Amino acid sequence: MRTVVFVGPSLPPEDAAARLPGAEFLPPIERGDIDTLMAQEQPPNRIGIIDGKFLQSFSISPKEILRAMDRGVRVYGSSSMGALRAAELDMYGMTGVGTVYGMYASGALEDDDEVAITFDSESLRPVCEPMVNIRVAINAALRRRVVSKDNAELFLETAKALYFPQRTSAAALHQLKGTMPEPDRQRLAGYLRSPEAPDAKRDDALALLDRMRQDAKQYGIVPVPEVAAR
Numbered sequence: 001m002r003t004v005v006f007v008g009p010s011l012p013p014e015d016a017a018a019r020l021p022g023a024e025f026l027p028p029i030e031r032g033d034i035d036t037l038m039a040q041e042q043p044p045n046r047i048g049i050i051d052g053k054f055l056q057s058f059s060i061s062p063k064e065i066l067r068a069m070d071r072g073v074r075v076y077g078s079s080s081m082g083a084l085r086a087a088e089l090d091m092y093g094m095t096g097v098g099t100v101y102g103m104y105a106s107g108a109l110e111d112d113d114e115v116a117i118t119f120d121s122e123s124l125r126p127v128c129e130p131m132v133n134i135r136v137a138i139n140a141a142l143r144r145r146v147v148s149k150d151n152a153e154l155f156l157e158t159a160k161a162l163y164f165p166q167r168t169s170a171a172a173l174h175q176l177k178g179t180m181p182e183p184d185r186q187r188l189a190g191y192l193r194s195p196e197a198p199d200a201k202r203d204d205a206l207a208l209l210d211r212m213r214q215d216a217k218q219y220g221i222v223p224v225p226e227v228a229a230r
Contacts, residue, residue: 003212004037005048009119009126010079011205016050019209023048027124029081031058034068046074048212050205052081054116062088069093074215077101078208079201080115080130097211098204100132115201118165129168134159136200137169137192146191151184 006029007016013025024044026033028051037043047068052060065075065085069092077086078097086096087104096105103109114132119125138156141147147155159172169192176185191197 001046001216002042002044003046003048003216004044005209005212006033006050006052006082007048007205008051008124009117010051010201013124016205016209019206020213023209023212028052029060031060031064033060034064038068038071038073043068043071044073046076046212048076048078048208049082049085050077050079050208054081054112060085065089065094066092076208076212079204080117082208083115083204084112095211097208099136099200100204103132113164116164128165130201131160131164131167133198133200134167134169134172137197140196140198141188141191144191144196147184147188151180151188154180155188 003020003023004026005016005020005023006026007013008028016025017023029049030053034047037047049060049065060081062085066089069075069089074095075089075093076095076097077083077089078101080100083096083098083101083104086094086101090096090105096102100109100115109132111131114135115130117126117128117130119127135156138147138152142149142152155172155176158175159167159169162168162171162175170189173180173185173189173192180188
């Protein structure tokens, strides 16, 4: 049983490897990557798609994923490109996991730029923030009454208006100086910097790895070591 996962800025590969021992971890997926895997002497039985490229390279196409599934490969998606493709292909058997996938599958989100970011090509570390992470964090802030509904909507509108490579919570908050009451702005800034603010793409990436791990155990595919939840 061979398992391959494409991951990058949503979750550091070392964290992914600790979560799903025995899997192979590759950089963000682009068009042709799955066809290349399927042409190998021993193609994978399972593929997880978390992160993918789309500006500097052609994005992975639904048809390429379908071809692999037609050959019996089970494909999972979450967080970013994986969530987008899973929302498109879940009716054909692709397994979507997590909050971001659910938002696209339900129609709550439609724009690709909600998950788009730029990242360092060597370290794979993001240099901006995905809009979907900002949305999920603001929803959490609303539930905790850190921010009012009006200020939440104002903040989201401001963040969405930023071009995605420059989109960060700090940049949006900076633009709101003099517009949002300063105590409210500072309180929201503090929350978004705190460990309490969720990181939707990271959380969903971990959920995908956990799902793949549990499925392996459930179906007796391979002995999978226990991994402590973090």
